[in-house]
Amino acid sequence: MKEEKVSNYIKLCDEWAEKFLRMDKAELMKKLPELKQEDGYLKIVHFGVPFGVRESDGKIERLDGKTEANATEMLNIYTLFGYVKEQAFFMDKWVPFADLRNARPFAPAYKTGVTDVFAETFSGHAEELRKAFMKLNGTELPQGDVGYQINAFACEPMRFYFWDRDEEFEAQGNILFDYSATDYNHVESAVSTAEMGVRRLAEVAGLPLKGKSFGMS
Known part of the structure; x- marks a missing residue:
């Protein structure tokens, strides 16, 4: 059951990779100024670890060379890209x-x-x-x-x-x-x-x- 659940998350990540390819990258970088576009990636740091979303196929790699990105990390990044609102701002609340x-x-x-x-x-x-x-x-x-x-x-x-x-x-x-x-x-x-x-x-x-x-x- 657990393997089936994990495979469903991986399938969801594949679907998000396809969505990423259709996103307006310039608009996304306006909403999220922390993004860096270099070396064929959109790069972002998640809890201290650098990740890169490949512009060629939308797949996410962990860029510190230690382990592969897991499903939780990937979905946190993909959904950030998918749900961030244009006028989002830190409220200190x-x-x-x-x-x-x-x-x-x-x-x-x-x-x-x-x-x-x-x-x-x-x-x-x-x-x-x-x-x-x-x-x-x-x-x-x-x-x-x-x-x-x-x-x-x-x-x-x-x-x-x-x-x-x-x-x-x-x-x-x-x-x-x-x-x-x-x-x-x-x-x-x-x-x-x-x-x-x-x-x-x-x-x-x-x-x-x-x-x-x-x-x-």
């Missing part, structure tokens, strides 16, 4: 996922698959989390045992807060979005973007994910 436009129906799955995974993965590992944020050029925040702002994309900063476990409470995590997030991408992509953030932090920290992650791969 920070809200939890459930308070984004049209997000509430997805909130229970988001808690299970993202913030619970974030808390469980880094429970007892606050120092590893702090170092991971620093490696991703995060900006430290005053709230939480560990709190940092990092960029999902240059247009989409996110704030991660973590409280480690103690004698009374389990570890807890929270992630805030700028309210503009759904002007840049589909609300369901906010879920997979946050999921990718947690996965990237775990990858950088060298820790296995714990909990019921979505596991799109």
